[in-house]
Amino acid sequence: MSDANPASTVTPTHLPNPPQGCGAPAGGVSVSAATGTLGGQAVVEGHVTREGAPVSTGYARLLGSGDEFVAEVPLGDDGGFRFFAAPGSWTLRVLAPNGLRAEQSVQADHGQVTKVEVSL
Amino acid sequence: MSRSDVLVDADWAEARIGDPGVVIVEVDEDTSAYDKGHIPSAIKIDWKKDLQDPVRRDFVDKTGFENLLSERGISNDDTVLLYGGNNNWFAAYAYWYFRLYGHDKVLLLDGGRKKWELDSRELTPDVPERPRTSYTAREQDASLRALRDEVIAAIGKRNLVDVRSPDEFTGRLLAPAHLPQEQAQRAGHIPTARNVPWSKAANEDGTFRSDDELRSLYAGEAGLDFGRDTIAYCRIGERSAHTWFVLHELLGHPNVKNYDGSWTEYGSLVGVPIELGEAR
Numbered sequence: 001m002s003d004a005n006p007a008s009t010v011t012p013t014h015l016p017n018p019p020q021g022c023g024a025p026a027g028g029v030s031v032s033a034a035t036g037t038l039g040g041q042a043v044v045e046g047h048v049t050r051e052g053a054p055v056s057t058g059y060a061r062l063l064g065s066g067d068e069f070v071a072e073v074p075l076g077d078d079g080g081f082r083f084f085a086a087p088g089s090w091t092l093r094v095l096a097p098n099g100l101r102a103e104q105s106v107q108a109d110h111g112q113v114t115k116v117e118v119s120l
Numbered sequence: 121m122s123r124s125d126v127l128v129d130a131d132w133a134e135a136r137i138g139d140p141g142v143v144i145v146e147v148d149e150d151t152s153a154y155d156k157g158h159i160p161s162a163i164k165i166d167w168k169k170d171l172q173d174p175v176r177r178d179f180v181d182k183t184g185f186e187n188l189l190s191e192r193g194i195s196n197d198d199t200v201l202l203y204g205g206n207n208n209w210f211a212a213y214a215y216w217y218f219r220l221y222g223h224d225k226v227l228l229l230d231g232g233r234k235k236w237e238l239d240s241r242e243l244t245p246d247v248p249e250r251p252r253t254s255y256t257a258r259e260q261d262a263s264l265r266a267l268r269d270e271v272i273a274a275i276g277k278r279n280l281v282d283v284r285s286p287d288e289f290t291g292r293l294l295a296p297a298h299l300p301q302e303q304a305q306r307a308g309h310i311p312t313a314r315n316v317p318w319s320k321a322a323n324e325d326g327t328f329r330s331d332d333e334l335r336s337l338y339a340g341e342a343g344l345d346f347g348r349d350t351i352a353y354c355r356i357g358e359r360s361a362h363t364w365f366v367l368h369e370l371l372g373h374p375n376v377k378n379y380d381g382s383w384t385e386y387g388s389l390v391g392v393p394i395e396l397g398e399a400r
Binding site: 026057058059061064068069070071072074084086095096097098 | 150152153205206207234237238239240285286287292293295296317319320324325
């Protein structure tokens, strides 16, 4: 990886757990671990709760137009999730045990963190 | 080879918990998932720490694989049942890897960890102890793995299946949307590649679609001619291992390779052709 590439700001020496694969840790990769700054990323993040308590077992899926799958993360212990999306309109779908599910539209913008709170 | 030879469901797996001849193995990038809870009797393999050379970008060699499986208590006669998160991406990668080194009896759990969790089946933090074995691997099966020169030579001649998301294929993103945008120097795809995202092969619960649906997807919708050899790629080779599993193991196409260098290698090569936008 060239030092001239902005992506080189993400190096193993800067990160405790550098995200180098395609899989995501529960809750999604943290913004600070990703870039150190938000920069031009379009972040969609939030939490899933049921009757006020975090839902820690379940999945958040980001879908494009026509239900096209884009990405998925397992929920974190606090019910959290995070996506680094392209700017645009997306559908967020949450799946949890016992057939619980929820869906809502989200808008992601460059340099913005879009917060989404989901109640099952 | 048919679906039932390579893919089992959660009921089958649940009935084999504690079976001495079946080693259940969880393979996740996020190893904390295993540590918090896993299928009872399952052991863990870390796709990165255990399966990658610690210095250069390549797999552990034959001796390294033998040492790993011996240390984890897996013998040549054991049936290895793989499962993992991320819709079995890394479990499929490990499946391909086990095949590469010639392990005969290897299976994938349909739906992986996700379906197991959504079904509210038992997970335990207890780590089993398995006595050391003396595992013997075969030399890597070169018919399953594509390297970069072979990929470049395949442009316009073989099926190239890019299994990343449409935004990665067209060059809008360099990585999946649940990860920060990093890695390859250039965005886009290999010329003449067709974009068939891995996700089209999976149901929402992570299980694979039916054989008929899969045939229709690749041969019908995507128009791939399986009279030609095929190379699948993604970003680092694990999503394309999922597609390799579909094409080679479920649908039985014999000449399918996984290009594990994938876009992180190809998109950083100097002088190779790249296309942007939709497939031409």
